[in-house]
Amino acid sequence: MDNSRTQWWRDAVIYEVYVRSFADSNGDGIGDLPGITARLDYLASLGVDALWLTPFFPSPQADGGYDVSNYRDVDPMYGTLTQFRELLDAAHARSIRMIVDIVPNHCSDRHPDFQAALAAGPGSPEREKFIFRDGLGENGELPPSDWQSKFGGPAWERVPDGQWYMHIFSKEQPDFNWRHPEVRADFERTLRFWSDLGVDGFRIDVAHGLMKDLELPLRNTYGADIAPLLSPPEGDNHPFWDREDVHEVYRQWRRVLDEYDPPRLAVAEAGVSLDRLPLYVRQDELDQAFNFFYLRSPWEAGELRRVIDAALAGVASVGAATSWVLSNHDVVRHRTRYGLPAGTDLLRWLADDGADPVPDDAVGERRARASLLLTYALPGAAYLYQGEELGLPEVADLPAAALQDPIFERTGGLEKGRDGCRVPLPWDGDAPGYGFSTGKPWLPQPEYWGKYAASAQEGDAGSFLALYRQAGAVRCGFLATDPGSEIQWLDAGPEVLAFRRGELICVLNLGSAPVQLPDGTLILASEPGIEGRLETDQSAWIRCP
CATH class of the missing domain: 3.90.400.10 (Oligo-1,6-glucosidase; Domain 2)
Incomplete structure (x- = not known):
């Protein structure tokens, strides 16, 4: 079997489509599958290898579709199964693979x-x-x-x-008992249903939460003075996180996914420690797991290097490939995070409508651009979140009346939730709904949204969109000639990350003083006009045979 086909995901660029907020084709204010189909050429221009679609299955939408009432169909608000097939075929015609989001820990209470x-x-x-x-x-x-x-x-x-x-999540999301054979058998039917249709892989929601310690009496995780609105800790030997027997499930899933040629990808959303993460990607289990430690790492050279080294060593120990992610539909967008002071409590910051502290957007913009070149230069898959290629910031000041995340209600308004990173995309700065929809978008778009629109960035060589396209093209060319190469760290000072990977040298300046670039040919920089040296929060790629 052709190894390049079976393990296409090892160095892939995978773009997350939050279906509800990507593109609306029928004017109802909600993104849908035909809207994605209409934008495939745009996605192809980014050089992405695959799309990850958030759940589009029938759902009462108590949690943005992560409360599924039927795992083997399409919700009418998103389209039809025929339209999904059309999207899949159109993506494959552009050499873009498709990953669907499976939610095995829980279902809808309407299931x-x-x-x-x-x-x-x-x-x-x-x-x-x-x-x-x-x-x-x-x-x-x-x-x-x-x-x-x-x-x-x-x-x-x-x-x-x-x-x-x-229910680990909202009361509308009852947890399955994964010790029941019919639960396991039904999800295997779901994996085969979508695989038979031709999807290329699955993202597994809450992959570390399926198995629970249900021995009676149920053991507690807190003392008697439990605060009523706190989320559960996820430490060692927790009764419902990262139980050893969850790996039995994924060994069986591996056998199912390997029935197909090429085998279907499985990537885990597993909120576990860096030393536990490799257990999910052993050769007889899943293929990848999201590296949230990279996402959470502060903008500091030593900590970033520690996380990178630990992630690479962990997957190397089991023969897997890691992933790198900076944003997704559950976290504050990284342009905004990088503009906030180190150590900012993001939950409190969101609850304050982003007013205190005020992000330094210029800093956040530079760091977001610089982080792309770091991410794309590392071995492993890069996962993008829709809109980051436009440089979108977090919309922290959504009015309470507009919020739809169940976190807001269940915490009594103490936590604002995740709607701020889910605001519908701006496509056309001069069109109603900024080109997302001819109707009223399901979440309000801020008045300044038009300046980030794809239409406003087309033809601008210094735009975020241009940088993502250029980086995607260079990365693709580099991997075509030097696939699988490992990194070799270079000594560039304590506040600089510099490494070589084959003929490519990546340099990122996280310090306050300029740094000289190494000898070689400058092939791409995070900012226009860089020649010979990097200022603070800038990065560059150098070719040095």
């Missing part, structure tokens, strides 16, 4: 299996597919344990017959 469990009552086989327990207290009026939801409040919801069901 037929959960509705059957509610109707069947305590002790029924239907309830065994989920995690139902009797409550504590004299009359079962207390939750079965102190486990807390990631979205705030208890991870238990009581039903009219008195039992409680578990």
Whole structure:
């Protein structure tokens, strides 16, 4: 079997499409599948190898589609299964692969299996597919344990017959019992359904959360003085994070994905420590896992190098390839993060509508541009989040009335949630809805959104869009001639990251003083006009045979 086909993802550029906010084709204010199809040439111009689509399955949309009621169909708000096939075929015609987002930890409370469990009552086989327990207290009026939801409040919801069901996220997202054979069998059917249609891989939501320690009595994670709105810690031997037996699931999934030629990709969203992350990408399990430590790393040379070295060493120990990601649909956009003082509490900053501290946007812009060249030069896959190629900042001041993230309601407004990074894209600065939709966008776009529009950046050699296109083209050419090369760190001072990878040298200046560039041919820089040296927060690629 051709190894270049089977492991295409090792050095791929993969673009995350948050379907709801990408492009709307029918004027209802919600992005859809035909909207993506219409923008494929734009995506191809970025040099991306694959698209990752967030969930587009039937859903009541209690959590942006991550509450799935049918895993093997398309929600009418996004289109039809026929339109998905059309998108898939059109992407493949442009040599762009397709990754779909699978949500195995939980489903919607409207899912037929959960509705059957509610109707069947305590002790029924239907309830065994989920995690139902009797409550504590004299009359079962207390939750079965102190486990807390990631979205705030208890991870238990009581039903009219008195039992409680578990939900790590919102109450509309009951957790599956992954010890039940039919749960496992049904998800294998889902993997085969989309693989048979021709999708190239899967992103696995909450990959580290499927298995729980359900031995009675359920052990607590906090003391009696638990704060009611805190999210659960994810430390060692936690009752529902990173359990050893979750790997049994992925070994079976690997066998299913390997039935196809080429084998389907599986990438894990696993919020575990750097030393645990390689366990998810062993040869008989998944292919990649998101490196959130890179995303969270401060703008500091020593810490960035530590994270890079640890990530590369971890995957090398199991023969895998790492991934690099700076933004996604769950975090503050990195242009804004990089403009905030080190150590800023992002939850409090969002709750304050981004007013204090005020981001230094000029700094954030330079660092966002510089970080692209660092990310693209590293071995492994680079995951982009839609709009970062336009230099979009976080929209921190969305009014409370517009917010739709369930985190806002479940925390009683203490946390604003993730809507600020999900504002619909600006395509045309002069069009209604900035070209996203002819109708009212599902989230309001700020008045200044037009200056970031793709139309405003076309033809501007110094724009974010131009930099992403240039970096994509150079990266593709470099990997075509020097694939799989490892990095060799160069001594450039404590505030500079410099490494060689084959004929490519990448230099990033994180210090306050200018640094001289090494000898060689300058092939790309993060800012126009760079010659011979880098100022603060600038990066460059040098070719040195």
